Every structure is written in structure tokens, then in C-alpha cells.
Amino acid sequence: MATPSLYRRYRPRRFSELRGQEHVVKALRDAVASGREGQAYLFSGPRGTGKTTSARILAKVLNCARPVDGEPCCECESCLAVERGTSYDVHELDAASNNKVEHMRDLIEKASLGTPGRHKVYILDEVHMLTPAAEAALLKTLEEPPPHVVFVLATTDPQKVRDTIRSRTQHLRFHLLPPDELAAHARWVAQDAGLDVDEAAIAAAVAQGGGSARDTLSALELIASTGGVTDDALSFDELVEALIERDPGRALTAVAHAVNAGHEPRPLAEAFVRHLRNGFLSLMAPELVQLPSAQVDALAAQAQRLGPAALVRAIERLGEILVELRHAPDPRVLVEVALVQLTSPATGGATTDDVAPLAARLAALEQTVASLQAAGATPRPVDPATGRAALGGRARRAAGNDTASTPRPAAPAAPAATPPAAAEPPAPSAPAPPAPPPASRDLRAEWDQVRPALRGIAKPLFAATEVERVSSDTIVLVAPNAAHAAKCQEFLADVRTTWRTVTGHDATVEVIARETPAAPSPAADPEPIEDIDLDELVDAPPGSMPSAIERLAEAFPGSQLIERRD
Numbered sequence: 001m002a003t004p005s006l007y008r009r010y011r012p013r014r015f016s017e018l019r020g021q022e023h024v025v026k027a028l029r030d031a032v033a034s035g036r037e038g039q040a041y042l043f044s045g046p047r048g049t050g051k052t053t054s055a056r057i058l059a060k061v062l063n064c065a066r067p068v069d070g071e072p073c074c075e076c077e078s079c080l081a082v083e084r085g086t087s088y089d090v091h092e093l094d095a096a097s098n099n100k101v102e103h104m105r106d107l108i109e110k111a112s113l114g115t116p117g118r119h120k121v122y123i124l125d126e127v128h129m130l131t132p133a134a135e136a137a138l139l140k141t142l143e144e145p146p147p148h149v150v151f152v153l154a155t156t157d158p159q160k161v162r163d164t165i166r167s168r169t170q171h172l173r174f175h176l177l178p179p180d181e182l183a184a185h186a187r188w189v190a191q192d193a194g195l196d197v198d199e200a201a202i203a204a205a206v207a208q209g210g211g212s213a214r215d216t217l218s219a220l221e222l223i224a225s226t227g228g229v230t231d232d233a234l235s236f237d238e239l240v241e242a243l244i245e246r247d248p249g250r251a252l253t254a255v256a257h258a259v260n261a262g263h264e265p266r267p268l269a270e271a272f273v274r275h276l277r278n279g280f281l282s283l284m285a286p287e288l289v290q291l292p293s294a295q296v297d298a299l300a301a302q303a304q305r306l307g308p309a310a311l312v313r314a315i316e317r318l319g320e321i322l323v324e325l326r327h328a329p330d331p332r333v334l335v336e337v338a339l340v341q342l343t344s345p346a347t348g349g350a351t352t353d354d355v356a357p358l359a360a361r362l363a364a365l366e367q368t369v370a371s372l373q374a375a376g377a378t379p380r381p382v383d384p385a386t387g388r389a390a391l392g393g394r395a396r397r398a399a400g401n402d403t404a405s406t407p408r409p410a411a412p413a414a415p416a417a418t419p420p421a422a423a424e425p426p427a428p429s430a431p432a433p434p435a436p437p438p439a440s441r442d443l444r445a446e447w448d449q450v451r452p453a454l455r456g457i458a459k460p461l462f463a464a465t466e467v468e469r470v471s472s473d474t475i476v477l478v479a480p481n482a483a484h485a486a487k488c489q490e491f492l493a494d495v496r497t498t499w500r501t502v503t504g505h506d507a508t509v510e511v512i513a514r515e516t517p518a519a520p521s522p523a524a525d526p527e528p529i530e531d532i533d534l535d536e537l538v539d540a541p542p543g544s545m546p547s548a549i550e551r552l553a554e555a556f557p558g559s560q561l562i563e564r565r566d
């Protein structure tokens with residue numbers, strides 16, 4: 001390699017240069033300055049957050065000829081040797097590939113041969129990957145460590161490190177960096193390195209870096225070397241729109257654009273999954289999204305339109321092919337097939353039946369026609385049975401069954417279950433946006449503002465509801481099932497408060513359960529996929545059901561919440 005990568009060039013040389021890990025820095029500097037460094041540390045945290053770098057700085061300062069305040073001088077022979085990687089005092093072992101007991105025995109043997117007056121630092125990366133026998137050997141050494149030996153065990157997964165080992169270490173946790181801090185860092189590095197990049201490039205690098213300084217600088221370098229930001233964001237918007245619109249052609253066009261622009265299918269798919277996952281998180285837990293807040297809001301709006309269930313489905317399906325992509329002779333085809341499955345109406349990405357997609361497409365067309373008819377029909381605010389004005393929400397409770405075009409005696413109190421409706425032409429049973437109450441507010445429009453503003457669990461809960469009907473001051477939402485509706489009831493006070501905050505006036509919000517999953521006509525349920533599993537995602541009592549995050553993790557074997565780039 002001709003020039004060292006940005007990350008290597010700008011790797012922190014002193015504790016004070018380490019970004020975003022102040023608590024770790026303080027603990028280590030204080031310990032070193034007072035000569036009370038520990039003999040075994042466990043550094044845990046996502047990759048690229050400075051674990052190994054910190055271990056090297058620790059090794060430097062412990063052997064530095066002229067340390068100052070717990071910092072290495074970075075000028076003496078010892079410091080320079082550590083930086084060059086030629087020091088005999090620092091030993092790094094990647095436990096992922098050297099995980100056998102003989103590797104550990106070898107290391108322990110070396111550790112016991114101390115050089116007087118020197119500190120030997122053993123850095124064991126990915127220590128959770130050790131075999132049980134190797135762990136046992138390490139444990140024995142940690143119980144009686146040779147003098148002047150410091151073990152730094154690094155791991156991205158501290159839960160997998162045996163308790164007996166953990167308990168013999170000082171555990172320091174490294175954190176992902178907040179986007180704004182990473183952006184500042186990237187900006188500084190770009191300027192110092194004389195890179196010709198703009199703010200869009202910085203933002204893209206931060207987004208791709210996912211909270212890791214190393215990954216951010218790698219992304220920045222790539223962007224700079226390819227002459228600026230690629231149209232990643234654009235193509236994802238296009239892809240998401242294609243998912244929302246269920247438009248396979250649009251999806252394939254977006255892929256073609258991206259591939260023509262030089263994106264490899266696999267990184268493209270990975271980045272798209274990341275994008276979707278961020279979208280999912282922006283609905284469920286916005287604080288976890290590693291993006292500037294303005295971008296999170298835009299992402300949430302997009303994710304809202306696609307819907308949590310469709311998001312999860314897309315993440316799962318694309319997650320499946322990510323594994324296959326490693327060995328696929330033509331990865332692009334796999335990506336395209338997955339996208340076609342995901343965009344084909346109502347196939348759910350699961351069928352290979354030739355007829356099913358056609359049938360689904362037909363159903364979607366019928367649905368469109370139905371909703372157009374419903375919109376054009378402008379149901380009158382009169383009771384068709386009496387010809388008199390229908391008052392309030394309750395009077396129109398039967399609107400779902402009753403339409404202006406098929407007058408019937410006024411309205412039973414609850415919609416009758418009509419299983420055959422699904423097979424009927426959709427037009428007569430279109431639920432229809434009821435006519436807005438004369439000269440009054442548009443509660444639907446207000447709800448569109450209120451819903452994204454909901455916080456916490458209320459947000460996903462209500463995201464899964466649909467507007468059943470509105471009247472002058474009441475909006476009735478329908479939940480996928482009774483349990484979901486009951487759960488929503490608990491948050492009605494929150495919703496009312498948010499409503500007042502957002503719109504400046506009050507509204508009555510009611511939540512009812514869908515009678516049966518099949519009861520409403522196709523047109524009443526434009527996104528049937530929506531009621532699949534959302535309440536499972538949010539309703540489960542802690543512990544008994546996997547959390548949304550756990551489900552995501554499950555969808556990607558071996559994954560963690562951290563962005564991972566090769």
C-alpha cells in the first residue's frame with residue numbers, strides 16, 4: 001500500500017487524542033500516573049471505537065522513558081518502537097484466529113519471561129472467541145499474573161466472556177461516537193489531510209461509519225478517492241419508494257443505476273439493509289440511529305409510509321440473501337430477485353407460484369380502483385335511509401358497510417362480519433373516507449401530524465392502526481386485533497396530550513379492534529401485511545418474547561447492532 005490509510009495516519013497516539021471515550025481515558029491515565037495500573041483489563045465495545053489503540057497507548061506509556069501525566073511522550077525509542085510495531089514489550093494476539101489452547105500456552109510462556117524494568121502488554125483481541133481450553137489456560141494466568149505483565153482483553157461481545165475471566169479484570173467500556181462528534185472529527189481529518197470533500201461527503205461518511213471512528217475515516221477515504229459522494233442516498237430513496245409503491249420496475253431501475261454507478265451488489269445490499277434498519281429504528285428507538293437528527297426525521301417519515309411490518313420483512317429477506325451473496329456467481333441477480341419478490345404486491349416474497357403474483361397484482365389494481373371510486377363517490381353527510389344529516393361519529397358508525405350508492409336502512413351499531421366481502425367486487429364495500437364534517441377541522445390531516453410526534457411505545461403501537469372514520473371532533477382508529485386495541489387504550493391519554501401539543505386543540509380518540517382479520521373488504525385493508533406481527537413486536541412482556549432488536553439480530557445470525565463493513 002502506497003500511503004497509510006487515513007485511519008492509520010490519524011490513529012490517536014495519546015490518550016488525550018482518543019475521541020468520545022473520556023471515562024476510559026481518565027481511568028487509564030489516572031491509574032498509570034499513580035503507578036497503580038491493573039494487571040488485567042477487559043476493553044469491551046463495538047469495533048472501531050479505540051480498544052486496541054488504547055491498549056497500545058497503555059503499552060507505550062508503561063514503558064515510556066519520559067511519561068507525562070499518564071501520557072506517553074511518543075518520542076523516546078520505546079514509544080517509537082511500539083508505534084512501529086517492533087516493540088518486544090507489546091504482543092498482540094487475535095483470539096479469533098489463534099483461539100486454541102496451544103496458542104495460549106505459548107503466550108503464557110512468553111509472558112512469564114519478563115524483562116526487568118519493563119512492562120509487557122499482551123493484547124488479546126476478540127477474546128470471547130477462545131476455546132474453553134484456551135480460556136481455562138488464560139484464566140490460570142490471570143489468577144497469578146507474572147509481575148510487570150498487563151493483559152488487555154478486548155472484545156466486541158463481553159457477554160460471551162466467561163464470568164470467571166471477567167471478574168479478574170477491570171472492565172472498561174468503549175462507546176460508539178455521537179454523529180456530531182464524528183462529523184467534527186471527519187471534518188478536521190479531511191482538512192488536515194487536504195482532502196477535497198464537501199459536507200455531503202462528511203455526512204455520508206458519518207452515516208456509513210455507524211458510530212465508529214475507524215469506519216467513518218475509511219468511508220471518508222473511499223468517498224474522497226472516488227471523487228465525492230456517490231448517489232447512495234438517492235438510490236435508497238428510490239428503492240424504498242419502489243417498496244412502498246410495490247413497483248418492481250422501479251426497484252430494478254434503481255439497482256441498475258447503482259450498479260452502473262460502480263456499486264457492487266453485495267455492499268449495495270448491505271447498505272440498503274442498513275438503511276432499512278435505520279428506518280425501522282427511527283420508528284422504534286430513534287435515539288439508536290447513528291444519523292443527524294434531521295436525517296432521522298426524514299427517515300422516520302419514509303419508514304412510516306412503508307410500515308414497520310414491511311420494513312422487517314424487507315430486512316429479513318435481504319438479510320437472507322446477504323449470506324447467499326458471498327458464494328453467488330451472479331450476486332446482482334439474487335439482489336434483483338429479492339427486490340422483485342418484495343415489491344410484487346402481496347406475494348410477501350414467499351411464493352414461487354406463477355399465478356400468485358398475477359392474482360396479487362389484480363387484487364392491487366382492484367384495490368386502487370376501489371379507492372378511486374370511494375374518493376370520487378364523496379359519501380354524503382346524510383343518512384341515506386332518512387335523507388337527513390347524519391350526526392357525529394356514532395351515527396355513521398356503519399359507514400364501513402353502508403355507502404351512498406347502496407342505500408340501506410340506517411346502520412346497525414356495529415359492522416357485521418362479512419367474510420364473503422373479500423371475494424366481492426370491492427367497490428360497494430369501500431370504507432371510504434367519510435365526508436369531512438362541514439366547516440370543521442380535518443382530523444385525518446391532524447392525525448397525520450400527531451402520529452409521527454408520538455413518543456416511546458405509543459409510536460409503533462399507533463403506527464399499526466388505521467383510521468376507521470372521523471367526525472367533527474372524534475377520530476376512530478382500528479387496531480389489528482383486540483389485544484392491540486387494548487394496549488392502545490392505555491396510551492390514549494398520551495395521544496390526546498400530543499394532539500393538543502401538535503395541533504393546538506383537543507380531539508377524542510377511540511381505538512377499536514378489527515372484528516376479524518378477514519372481515520373488512522380488501523379496500524378497507526390496503527396494507528394487509530400491516531397486522532402481521534406488529535403487536536408481537538411491541539406488546540410482549542419483557543423476557544417472554546424476543547424484542548424487536550433481538551428479532552433483527554436473529555434475522556442476521558452472528559450480527560450485532562453495530563454497522564459492519566468489510
Ligand SMILES: [Zn+2]
Pocket residue numbers: 063064065066067072073074075076077078079080
Ligand atoms: Zn516515550
